[in-house]
Amino acid sequence: MPELPEVETVARTIYPHIHNCVFTNSELLKLSSLHPLSMPLSTLTGMRICKVSRRGKLLVFTLEAADSYIKKIEVPQFLIIHLRMTGRVFSTKANEASGNHTRCKFGLKKPDGTPIQLFFDDTRTFGKILVATSKILDAWPFWHDLGPEPFEINTQEFAKRLKGTRALKSALLDQTVIAGIGNIYADESLFQARILPGRAANSLSGKESNALLSAIKDVLTRSIAQCGSSIRDYLDADGNAGAFQNTFMVYGRGGQPCKVCGNSLCKTRISGRATVFCPHCQK
DNA sequence: TCCTCCCTGTTC
């Protein structure tokens, strides 16, 4: 399930394949995979991919008009893909056929003229494609309200954002509080910081909230270094699995012994999400 | 602030 480290890995691995490629045609195979606010896919034609980046869990392709003589009334500046649970993005040769779960195919032309394709596959069809101007992005509440990047937030700002009496884990999953954290990295970060997931968000001492932010940054950094976590579906743009799942301390380990103290790990549900923690190590 | 729903493949 792609969270920040996985999306970062996809952005890094897809970039060399499609940098400076120009859209020639696009085919939407599943209507619901297109975000309601999206411009038509046809507006991509003639646009060049000049950058691939990540914002939270969103994959962001930055576009520019390939030819100065293209005079469209409104040209899209971004192609945004949210992989959600099972989305995959990868490039293929020009004549590659769609798979069972291919939701969108983009025809591209490399700078040397070679045609290739960019596929968006998504088994559970939760993922979304959004072709947009910056004006459309501003009008998209999710984008507009997206919290700061974990690597860009400072300790004071982070502490300020942990308000309210809801469970700390709920706050970490809330993308308006901090961007990019999902179920895996919430549990792993809370364990590393030795803080219980059910604690009220506003109950942390200054020392604890600093420890939590440090843990988040450290966990995410280590995961990116291992190309993310592959649980069920996730593969990067080159079809490679990540390796961070091999170092999970708590996620998916309910009932198993804690790797630090040996006591049995507890499994519960917070915000409807499976949550695993060590009742002995975490306070 | 919490719950339900969306969706499909895998596991029990």
Next chain:
DNA sequence: GAACAGGGAGGA
């Protein structure tokens, strides 16, 4: 054949 996986929208 039910339970489960879960990010985010939308409603209670």
